[in-house]
Amino acid sequence: MAKLSMSRQVLPALAIGCIISSAAIVAQTQPDRRVGPQAERPPQAPGDQERGSVAGAGLVEPASELIAIGPTVPGVVERVHVAVGDRVVAGQPLFTIDSRDAQAAVAEAAARLARLERSVAVAESTAVTARQRLALYREAGDPRVLARQDVIDREGAVRDAAARLTVAQAEVQEARAQLATARTGLARLTVRAPRAAEVLQVRTRAGQYAAAPNGSTTSDALMTLGETRPLHVRIDIDETEIGRTAIGQPAAIFARGAPTRRIVARFVRAEPLVVPKRSLTNASGERVDVRVLQVIYALPQEGHGLFVGQQVDAFVPARSNAAPLPGAAR
Numbered sequence: 001m002a003k004l005s006m007s008r009q010v011l012p013a014l015a016i017g018c019i020i021s022s023a024a025i026v027a028q029t030q031p032d033r034r035v036g037p038q039a040e041r042p043p044q045a046p047g048d049q050e051r052g053s054v055a056g057a058g059l060v061e062p063a064s065e066l067i068a069i070g071p072t073v074p075g076v077v078e079r080v081h082v083a084v085g086d087r088v089v090a091g092q093p094l095f096t097i098d099s100r101d102a103q104a105a106v107a108e109a110a111a112r113l114a115r116l117e118r119s120v121a122v123a124e125s126t127a128v129t130a131r132q133r134l135a136l137y138r139e140a141g142d143p144r145v146l147a148r149q150d151v152i153d154r155e156g157a158v159r160d161a162a163a164r165l166t167v168a169q170a171e172v173q174e175a176r177a178q179l180a181t182a183r184t185g186l187a188r189l190t191v192r193a194p195r196a197a198e199v200l201q202v203r204t205r206a207g208q209y210a211a212a213p214n215g216s217t218t219s220d221a222l223m224t225l226g227e228t229r230p231l232h233v234r235i236d237i238d239e240t241e242i243g244r245t246a247i248g249q250p251a252a253i254f255a256r257g258a259p260t261r262r263i264v265a266r267f268v269r270a271e272p273l274v275v276p277k278r279s280l281t282n283a284s285g286e287r288v289d290v291r292v293l294q295v296i297y298a299l300p301q302e303g304h305g306l307f308v309g310q311q312v313d314a315f316v317p318a319r320s321n322a323a324p325l326p327g328a329a330r
Helices: 006-029 100-138 148-188 239-244
Strands: 053-062 067-069 075-080 093-097 190-192 197-202 223-226 231-238 251-255 258-270 291-298 311-317
Touching (some): 231 251, 231 311, 251 291
Antiparallel strands (some): 197 223, 231 291, 251 258, 251 311, 258 291
């Protein structure tokens, strides 16, 4: 029996075997690419099938929009009066800045006012006495026998008393104004709700220093309020799609992650100013160097399950070719 050659017979046979086994493994591990029956119809853009719809990215916001609350003067937060989720009415205290200096200023102004009011009383009494003495002196007898110097002295005393009374009254008015200023400064240390709303965020605690406001925004505000009954959705319509959009018609809203749950939103208004796009969806083909028309829709009062700041997909019915644009000349 002839001897087998390692290089000419054994190694080629091993290589062929490895190739065959590798091909079998690859064939077994390939996914099944056969097209099976569709279990569920994927969500489609709502709207009339002939006209279609215009898609836009939406952002949930309060009906009042976000209200950023900050202190009017800097200081240490003395007390926080509300918590997240509370409903507040207009004028209700939200938080208070340390008010000891302001309270002392009010007490000082009130004491000064009280002192000056007593000075007015003294000046009034002096003026009355001077007038009575002058009247009594004139009634004492024949004016021809009265000393002219005495008459001049008593008339001067009346004028001096009247002048001191006027000065005292002016000082009282000044003290009252200072007291009102001190009370206003004290009142400014308690930040109050500007309107009825819900507390959406609280970013301060008692003992925390609150800096002076510098163009307060929602990012640096100590509190954020908003009217959440109802919630609104701000939809960005690409400027190239404005002509196709049936502005004023109800829109369909889909929450991210729940494409099968359709929410019908009611048209509220369209912002008249076209602005640069700010709400991004992070889609690979999304354009960011465009301008958008912002259209506001109201969500149902109950059952939508959406929260402020949540991004949604929105579909507004497309306008038919025969329908004119809102406000267009005919």
